[in-house]
Amino acid sequence: MKNMILGLAVLAMAACNTTTTVKENSDTTTVKTETATTTVQGSSSKDVVAHYLHVKNALAKDDAADAANGGNALMQAFTSYDQTALTEEQKKTFVDISAAAKEHAEHIAKNAGKIEHQREHFAMLSKDMYDFVKAMGAGQTLYQDHCPMYNNNKGANWLSETKEISNPYLGKKMPDCGTVKETLQ
Amino acid sequence: MRLAKKAGWVLLAIIIVIQFIRPARNTGGRVLETDITHTVSVSPEVLSVLQTACYDCHSNHTRYPWYANIQPIAWLLNAHVRDGKKELNFSEFGSYSERRQRSKMVTLAEQVEEGAMPLPLYRLLHSKARLTEKEKALIIEWATKMPDTVSTKKNGNE
Numbered sequence: 001m002k003n004m005i006l007g008l009a010v011l012a013m014a015a016c017n018t019t020t021t022v023k024e025n026s027d028t029t030t031v032k033t034e035t036a037t038t039t040v041q042g043s044s045s046k047d048v049v050a051h052y053l054h055v056k057n058a059l060a061k062d063d064a065a066d067a068a069n070g071g072n073a074l075m076q077a078f079t080s081y082d083q084t085a086l087t088e089e090q091k092k093t094f095v096d097i098s099a100a101a102k103e104h105a106e107h108i109a110k111n112a113g114k115i116e117h118q119r120e121h122f123a124m125l126s127k128d129m130y131d132f133v134k135a136m137g138a139g140q141t142l143y144q145d146h147c148p149m150y151n152n153n154k155g156a157n158w159l160s161e162t163k164e165i166s167n168p169y170l171g172k173k174m175p176d177c178g179t180v181k182e183t184l185q
Numbered sequence: 186m187r188l189a190k191k192a193g194w195v196l197l198a199i200i201i202v203i204q205f206i207r208p209a210r211n212t213g214g215r216v217l218e219t220d221i222t223h224t225v226s227v228s229p230e231v232l233s234v235l236q237t238a239c240y241d242c243h244s245n246h247t248r249y250p251w252y253a254n255i256q257p258i259a260w261l262l263n264a265h266v267r268d269g270k271k272e273l274n275f276s277e278f279g280s281y282s283e284r285r286q287r288s289k290m291v292t293l294a295e296q297v298e299e300g301a302m303p304l305p306l307y308r309l310l311h312s313k314a315r316l317t318e319k320e321k322a323l324i325i326e327w328a329t330k331m332p333d334t335v336s337t338k339k340n341g342n343e
Binding site: 096097099100103104117120121124128 | 282284285288291292295301
């Protein structure tokens with residue numbers, strides 16, 4: 001009987017714990033500006049771009065699970081991004097972009113079973129990444145590509161490290177659909 | 186046999202005890218300055234759909250059904266509200282950056298179009314949240330147009 005009472009108490013406490021976290025507010029108040037506190041060195045723009053390209057290449061191969069991996073890595077790269085070398089203006093831009101881009105990366109990471117949903121977020125992520133590269137540089141040449149057919153012919157853009165088209169929206173169905181719109185040095 | 190009886194009593198006790206563990210309710214009284222109606226133009230028709238089909242989980246104003254007084258249902262509901270608000274909170278829409286406001290609207294239109302939102306279970310329990318084709322079209326049109334209005338109306342928190 002004693003054990004049961006103890007069990008009840010534990011249960012009640014566990015329940016209390018789950019309810020205390022409930023009143024937490026939306027994430028808008030916790031826009032991350034801190035750098036990583038772990039021993040891992042802060043990530044660079046190059047890392048961010050590399051993980052974005054990881055997602056892109058996985059989607060081009062219709063590999064949702066690998067895209068999710070890339071999404072996770074991208075999220076972390078944004079979180080641990082080293083901002084020390086940024087100007088004030090760049091810092092502001094970074095906070096703005098990373099808050100949005102991290103959300104998209106998170107959705108890509110969590111939807112390994114839904115590649116079309118991943119692609120929706122990838123389309124928005126690609127816009128953010130374009131602005132990111134414009135503001136921070138990529139440390140490599142990138143191409144902004146355009147796919148006119150995606151999303152019922154509304155079209156969408158993406159960034160690529162190669163001049164050859166490898167379409168992340170239509171995947172293996174139409175791997176070479178699209179055109180280079182701009183070269184980002 | 187006696188053990189089964191004992192277990193029954195314990196279960197009953199647990200059920201009674203958990204009724205006293207009530208999560209805080211998501212019912213902010215006033216309309217915040219960051220409310221979506223202060224950020225972008227929302228027609229009465231659109232607002233009405235948002236309120237009936239979305240606000241329970243995506244605002245600070247949840248209308249609780251009677252069964253929200255029963256545990257552990259309330260805990261479950263609460264988790265949904267928490268997750269929903271984390272993704273999109275119409276009461277705090279104005280505090281998002283323009284960039285996020287735009288992407289929220291794109292996602293909103295897509296989710297409604299696909300029928301991913303409102304959630305199937307929610308639709309099952311709330312007949313009014315089963316959007317008609319007309320209501321869907323109305324919301325999608327509004328959300329698709331909105332990115333243009335976002336940039337013209339002043340941003341709440343910048």
